[in-house]
Amino acid sequence: MLAIRKFRFIHHFLCKNAARYNTTDRGVRGLYDRSAEISRSNDDMPISMENPYKEEPKGCILCNVTVDHKNVQLLSQFVSPHTGCIYGRHITGLCGRKQREVSKAIKKAHHMGFMSVTLKDPSFMKDPNICHIKHME
Amino acid sequence: MPRYELTLILKAMQRPETVATLRRTVETLIERGAVVRGLENLGERALPYKISKHGIRHTRGGYFLLDFHSQSEILPAFLDHLKRDVDVVRPTVLSKETAAANTRCCVPQPEKPKDALPRRK
Numbered sequence: 001m002l003a004i005r006k007f008r009f010i011h012h013f014l015c016k017n018a019a020r021y022n023t024t025d026r027g028v029r030g031l032y033d034r035s036a037e038i039s040r041s042n043d044d045m046p047i048s049m050e051n052p053y054k055e056e057p058k059g060c061i062l063c064n065v066t067v068d069h070k071n072v073q074l075l076s077q078f079v080s081p082h083t084g085c086i087y088g089r090h091i092t093g094l095c096g097r098k099q100r101e102v103s104k105a106i107k108k109a110h111h112m113g114f115m116s117v118t119l120k121d122p123s124f125m126k127d128p129n130i131c132h133i134k135h136m137e
Numbered sequence: 138m139p140r141y142e143l144t145l146i147l148k149a150m151q152r153p154e155t156v157a158t159l160r161r162t163v164e165t166l167i168e169r170g171a172v173v174r175g176l177e178n179l180g181e182r183a184l185p186y187k188i189s190k191h192g193i194r195h196t197r198g199g200y201f202l203l204d205f206h207s208q209s210e211i212l213p214a215f216l217d218h219l220k221r222d223v224d225v226v227r228p229t230v231l232s233k234e235t236a237a238a239n240t241r242c243c244v245p246q247p248e249k250p251k252d253a254l255p256r257r258k
Contacts, residue, residue, distance in 0.1 A: 070179075108231075111229070112144050112227065112229045113144075113146050113184060113185060113186075113188065113198075113226070113227045113229075114185065115185055116185035116186055117185075117186065118186075121185070
């Protein structure tokens with residue numbers, strides 16, 4: 001008990017008079033362990049580098065694809081096979097710009113007589129499903 | 138680049154009649170001072186929906202694409218002329234200006250740091 005008290009007193013004393021008693025920047029501990037000098041070099045410090053696990057910036061599926069009102073097969077992939085209505089952004093997963101382009105192109109195709117309004121062309125029914133929607137069979 | 142693009146849907150006809158219709162359309166255009174760049178045939182196919190025009194209910198049609206440069210003033214009169222043509226089912230003129238090259242297409246916004254407090258609405 002007394003030993004502990006004494007130790008604490010010395011420790012406290014050294015802390016207070018740090019400059020005088022040549023305690024290092026590691027504090028009073030520098031006086032206690034001799035291995036301070038060995039591990040002072042910066043070999044263990046983390047090297048600053050770019051995050052190696054960084055994911056590539058992902059774009060939407062139509063990222064570098066031009067949307068044309070004549071390309072009825074592409075436009076039909078964003079249209080319901082039952083009603084022919086255009087899917088919303090939460091279903092297609094397109095970015096704002098592309099969703100607007102697709103929507104405008106579909107309406108243009110409707111008006112110009114390229115694409116059907118109330119149904120999806122039967123020859124395009126077997127196309128792969130891009131949109132996040134599951135149809136009941 | 139072509140300045141205007143005319144999408145012409147013609148009645149399903151025999152070849153000589155289709156040729157005659159296209160010929161007189163292009164001649165009308167040239168008369169009004171347009172420069173025709175080219176004519177593309179997209180084939181004869183079934184229309185997506187039945188179109189009633191000039192007293193006939195059309196089921197099939199021939200699709201043609203006509204690129205031309207012209208003044209914008211002649212277009213309303215030209216479209217009017219096309220609408221009166223019995224063999225033409227649906228004419229549509231679209232301007233074909235090249236859009237500005239879309240840089241940074243679909244580049245996702247930088248993610249906010251997770252420590253950021255949620256915004257109160």
